[in-house]
Amino acid sequence: MMLRLSLLLLLLSHSASSMLLGWVESPGYPSGYLPHASLNWSRCAPKGHILSIRLIHLDLEDSQDCENDAVKVYSNGNLISVLCGEREFEELQSSVNPLLLSSSGGxxxxxxxxxxxxTKRHTGFRGFYTNRDFDECHDDPDNGCTQFCHNFIGGYYCSCRHGYHLDQDKHTCTVSCSEDLSGLKQGYISSPSWPASYAENANCQHTLSVDDHxxxxxxxxxxxxxxxxPDGQCIDALRIETPSGTLGPFCGHTPPPSPLLTHSNHVHIRFTSDGFGTNKGFTLHFKTRDKVCPAVVTPHSTATPQQPEYHQGQTVAVTCELGYVVNTQGTQTLSSQYMTTCQTTGIWTPNYICEPVDCGFPNIPEDGILQLVGSDNPHTQYKDQIQLNCRSKYYTLEGDDTYTCNANGEWISSRGKTEMPKCVEVCGTPERQTTSVGRILGGQNANLGQIPWHLLIKSPRRGGASLINDRWAVTAAHVVENVEDTSLRLYGGLVDGRTTSNRFSNVVVMDSERIIIHPNYVKDTAERTNFDNDIALIRLASRVNLGPNLLPIxxxxxxxxxxxxxxGTISGWGKTEGTTGFVTSYMLKYAHIGVYSLTRCQDTPSTSNRKRMIFTNNMFCAGAPGKDSCQKDSGGPFVSPMLSEGSEPYSLTGIVSWxxxxxxxxxxxxxxxxxxxVDWIKDTIDKIEKS
Incomplete structure (x- = not known):
């Protein structure tokens, strides 16, 4: 008993202010703890105090990383010590107990x-916990007192040297250096303690205010x-605050320019310093003079005539810099100049700002094919740049891709173009190549995507058409000569004519909006002998989505x-040679044929009434042994060169006519x-698209 008391007195003697609160020990101490024994203990210190544990005995099973038996100590939930094995009292006192501390109030x-x-009996551990005052002044470097710190039980307070006072934060010592000098027309202002070193943590403000004029x-x-x-940044700083803005900060060894005209009758002179340094500071003499208007009326402009300063009643012309225009009452004008007059208050009236020309959002078609690169909200002011491209790989950019906002408020390219570029369909380039030869009459079936421009017309007359861009198709006039503008339906993105239902995902169903038959095409009322100008344009009701199976020629x-x-190559869903005669093909077929001589083409067949068919310069004829277009192929394409790998782009050379x-x-x-x-096609499309 005497030994324990002696140890306790020895431990408590290290901190006279410690108060013994109680003991903590392992279950069964000192007889020894049992397997699967456990203990959880927790205490908190009052505000301004810390809690400590002092172990006087430790005898636990030893193991690597204390994974078998262990005592763990936490401060505010954070692990600060893990103990096991056997420790002597001196070791506990010197290296273990000093760590077992809570934070202040923790x-x-x-x-x-x-x-x-x-493997053998271990007695366990025993210690006591104490509560003592936390000395913020000695043990807490962040106590915040800039000059003197005074500790008391449960807390601390700060105080200052003579000539200083505590700021509102109750920690910072500062000086009384703010002064309202309103009404004085001249006087002196200096940093606190001038010409001695100025005080630390100063926050001085001198207010000057005189008559408006x-x-x-x-x-x-x-x-x-x-x-x-050393890098030129202000640690302490002098600032001159006026209603129109702040001058400064000023620091170093170079004073502000003298005399410094404030152009204001109301000024705050603010000086701030940090907690270190022995610099001398500044002194200034203030006085008044009649107000003058500044040489610069508004930023990014020049005044004419130019003078260092202007007096009451003088009028100047303000001209904005190149690329800037006048903004009046929040609205940008097209003018870059205005007149203004100097007032007795030293203010220019009117005073409009010169702001950068805004070219606005570029005029991009709403179809979404042409897009801005990088941002949906680009900067659109003078000298800003935008870049454009096509959203889909099935289009190519026609025109320049980079535009700059110029001084006239226009987007202009590096080549001086103001027109926005267009996205033009990539034509005549199928993603799947044709590698085999066949013929329409019982010939070779096309694979999906080999002839992606060929469209199928099923009624009122079966035939074909060719897609020439994402809104237009071309066919033979006689296929659509008796069709109303909005009653024609076409099918694309397919090779099997039986799969025209919407339930087939690859099929694109298109409706006509307008049909334009060539104006020189003549409808025959009797047995036809003339197919001159046998061509018609079809405007689709909506733009089609191009893809690998639907591309223009x-x-x-x-x-x-x-x-x-x-x-060249012909294709179609028309008549083909079957085992029982000629039948309509449900699969798209193609064949490679050659152009015949003019003499052979002029030898035209006769009708049933023995009238010879008319051949004109608007036609050509073609074929090959066993290969030909046939009934219900009308309106379909003859493309050149012959479809084969590496020959693209392909062009629409002919339209199946008769x-x-x-x-x-x-x-x-x-x-x-x-x-x-070609000219008629382009002119017609251009006229209708612009109408």
Whole structure:
């Protein structure tokens, strides 16, 4: 008993202010703890105090990382010590107990556990916990007192040297250096303690206020010394605050320019310092003079005539810099100049700002194909740049891709173009290539995507058409000559004509909005002998989504010359040769054929009334042994060059128009020569799209 008391007195003697609160020990101490024993203990210190645990005995099973038996101590939930094995009293006192402390007003927790067995009996641990005052002044470097700190039980307070007072935060010592000098027309202002070193943590404000028609001017002494960092940043700072803005901060050894015209009758002179340094500070003389208007009326402008300053009644012309325009009452005008007059108050009236020209959001079509790169909210002011591209790989940009906002408020490209670019359909380039040869009459079936421009018309007359952009198709006039503008339905993105239902995901169903038959095409009321100008345009009701199975064919060059034996490819869902005769094909078929000579084309067949069919320069004929277009192929394409890998882009050279019956074996079809109608096609589309 005497030994325990001696140890306790020895421990408590290290802190005279410690108060013993109680003991904490392992279950069964000192007889020894059992397997699977546990203990959880927690206490908290009152505000301004700390809690500590002092262990006087430790005898636990030893193990690597104390994974078997262990006592763990936590401060505010954070683990601060893990103990096991056997420790001597001196070791506990020197290296363990000093760590078992809570924070000020914090909590300590202790947990003990033993595993399922021990090779020998261990007595456990015992200690006591105490509560003592926390010395914020000595032990807490963040106590916040800038000069003197005084500790008392449960807390602390700050005080200041003579000449200083505690600020509102009750920690910072500062000086009384703010002063209202309103009404004085001249006087002196200096940093606190001038010419001695100014006080730390100063926050001085001198207020100057005179009549409206006067302005304050400041004359600084050359003896200027305000703390500055080596990189030129102000550590302590002098600022001149006026209604129109703040001048400064000023620091270092160079005073502000003298005299400093404030152009204001109301000024705050603010000086701040940190908690370190021995700099001297500043002094200035203030006085008044009549107000003058500044040389710069508004930023980004020049005044004419130019003078260092202007007096009451003087009028100048304000001209905005290039790329800037006048903003009056929040509205940007087209003018870059206005007149203004200097008032007795030193204010220019009117005073409008010169702001950068705003080109606005570029005029991009709403179809969403042409898009801005990088941002949906681009900067649109003078000298800002935008970049444009096409959203889909099935379009290519026609025009420049980068535009800059110029001084006239226009988006202009590097080549001086103000027109926005367009996204033009990539034409005549199927993603799937044709590698085999066949013929429409019992010929080769096309694979999906091999001839993606070919459209199917099922009624009122079966035929074909060719997609030439995402809104227009072209066909033979006689296929649609008796069809109302909005009653034609076309199908694309397919090769099997039986799959025209919407339930087939690849099929694109298109309705016509307008049908334009060539104005020189003549409808025959009797047996037809003339298919001249057999061409028509179809405007679709809506723009189609291009994809690998639906792509346009290119129009040919208007000056292109067809030559004899030139090879091309025809395709269609028309008649083909079956085992029982000629039948309508449900699969898209294609064949490669050659252009015949002019002499052979002029040898036209006769009708049933022995009238010879008329051949014109707007036609050509083509075929090959066993290969030909046939009935119900009308309106379909003849494309050049012949479809084969690496030959694209392909052009629409001809449109299936007329010919002798397939069964007579001539294998000679007549085609509308598309190159003769390229200008009509483009002009018609352009006129309708702009209307």
């Amino acid at each position: 909590c300590l927790s202790l947990s003990f556990h033993s595993d399922y067995s021990n 006067l302005q304050l001017e400041l004359h600084f002494s050359e003896d200027f010394d305000v703390e500055q960092s 290119c129009l040919p060059e208007a000056n292109r010359t067809l030559v004899e034996h030139e090879q 010919g002798p019956p397939c069964r007579d074996g001539q294998h000679k079809g007549y085609y509308t020569k598309v190159k003769n109608y």
